[in-house]
Amino acid sequence: MGSSEIFSRHSMFLGEEKMRLIRESSIVVAGLGGLGSVVCDSLYRLGVGKLILIDNKKVDLPDLNRQSLYTSRDIGQAKVKAAADRLADIHSYTEIITARIDIRDENALVALRDEHSFDGIADCLDNYNSRFDLENLLESEVFMVHGGVKNDFGQVTTINKGRSLRTLYQGEQDFPEIIPVVPQIVKIIGSVMTQEIVNNIFGEPQLLDKLVIFELADFSLYKQKVDLRL
Amino acid sequence: MITIKFYSLLRLLVKIEQVELELADVPISTVLEEAAKKVKTPFLHKLVQDGKLITGTIILINGRNIHHLDKLNSRVQDGDEIALFPPGGGG
Numbered sequence: 570m571g572s573s574e575i576f577s578r579h580s581m582f583l584g585e586e587k588m589r590l591i592r593e594s595s596i597v598v599a600g601l602g603g604l605g606s607v608v609c610d611s612l613y614r615l616g617v618g619k620l621i622l623i624d625n626k627k628v629d630l631p632d633l634n635r636q637s638l639y640t641s642r643d644i645g646q647a648k649v650k651a652a653a654d655r656l657a658d659i660h661s662y663t664e665i666i667t668a669r670i671d672i673r674d675e676n677a678l679v680a681l682r683d684e685h686s687f688d689g690i691a692d693c694l695d696n697y698n699s700r701f702d703l704e705n706l707l708e709s710e711v712f713m714v715h716g717g718v719k720n721d722f723g724q725v726t727t728i729n730k731g732r733s734l735r736t737l738y739q740g741e742q743d744f745p746e747i748i749p750v751v752p753q754i755v756k757i758i759g760s761v762m763t764q765e766i767v768n769n770i771f772g773e774p775q776l777l778d779k780l781v782i783f784e785l786a787d788f789s790l791y792k793q794k795v796d797l798r799l
Numbered sequence: 800m801i802t803i804k805f806y807s808l809l810r811l812l813v814k815i816e817q818v819e820l821e822l823a824d825v826p827i828s829t830v831l832e833e834a835a836k837k838v839k840t841p842f843l844h845k846l847v848q849d850g851k852l853i854t855g856t857i858i859l860i861n862g863r864n865i866h867h868l869d870k871l872n873s874r875v876q877d878g879d880e881i882a883l884f885p886p887g888g889g890g
Binding site: 794 | 804806807808810811852854855857859861862863864866867880882884885886887888889890
């Protein structure tokens with residue numbers, strides 16, 4: 570089983586240089602829920618060089634409607650372990666690092682940043698305060714692609730050092746903690762995030778100072794200008 | 800001319816993508832009240848209660864959240880664009 574064969578269908582489209590950029594990239598995926606499942610699966614199948622998976626939760630029954638990395642056999646297992654096992658079954662050309670840490674634990678986050686280098690961060694978290702803490706991983710040259718979902722809508726944007734999701738979400742509350750969501754919007758927003766991560770890897774982000782807003786009910790898609798500069 | 804854009808839940812509620820108002824140098828609270836009159840569907844209760852902003856819908860003036868400006872007293876000028884955006888917080 571060769572990597573050239575596994576990745577042949579998209580390398581035909583992307584070409585050698587872009588495949589090299591993907592292969593040499595290292596991405597942190599923060600939050601291995603619905604969005605994290607889609608982003609991990611797609612980045613892995615694209616052939617990114619390294620995925621650093623962060624989550625501190627276990628797989629629970631209500632996760633199975635949308636968290637496509639898991640099955641009923643994973644209930645009770647740490648998400649980082651279940652996700653890493655599932656991905657490793659696909660191929661062996663991506664290095665997987667797992668970190669079962671709480672994003673809100675500043676010391677753990679700093680230790681992770683000191684131990685691993687990475688090009689970008691996928692914010693697949695499920696609450697605003699953790700997202701604000703995740704921004705502590707941002708350094709110059711590192712991008713963060715943010716996604717969020719609720720009901721049947723969601724949004725995606727890119728930030729980097731000097732921009733903050735606080736400028737957009739400050740004032741919003743994290744309650745109720747359980748957010749209703751249908752699985753199909755998770756797949757869409759996760760896929761949009763993956764594309765924007767790839768855009769960033771290629772040095773061509775499309776959503777810097779723009780917010781993609783997708784509403785599934787009538788298939789409406791908008792790009793709204795935002796100013797997220799600090 | 801001030802443009803007010805409605806997104807996702809709000810757009811489905813008011814059944815219109817955007818409205819334009821001939822206003823200038825007024826507080827955002829006035830803009831919202833005039834927009835509500837124009838779309839003929841009540842939506843202010845989704846944004847404001849007892850004169851204060853409530854969570855669940857983000858109000859942007861030219862891409863800046865009014866929480867970082869002067870909240871409901873934020874001034875809106877001719878040519879400004881307002882976006883009303885209920886965010887998805889889940890992952």
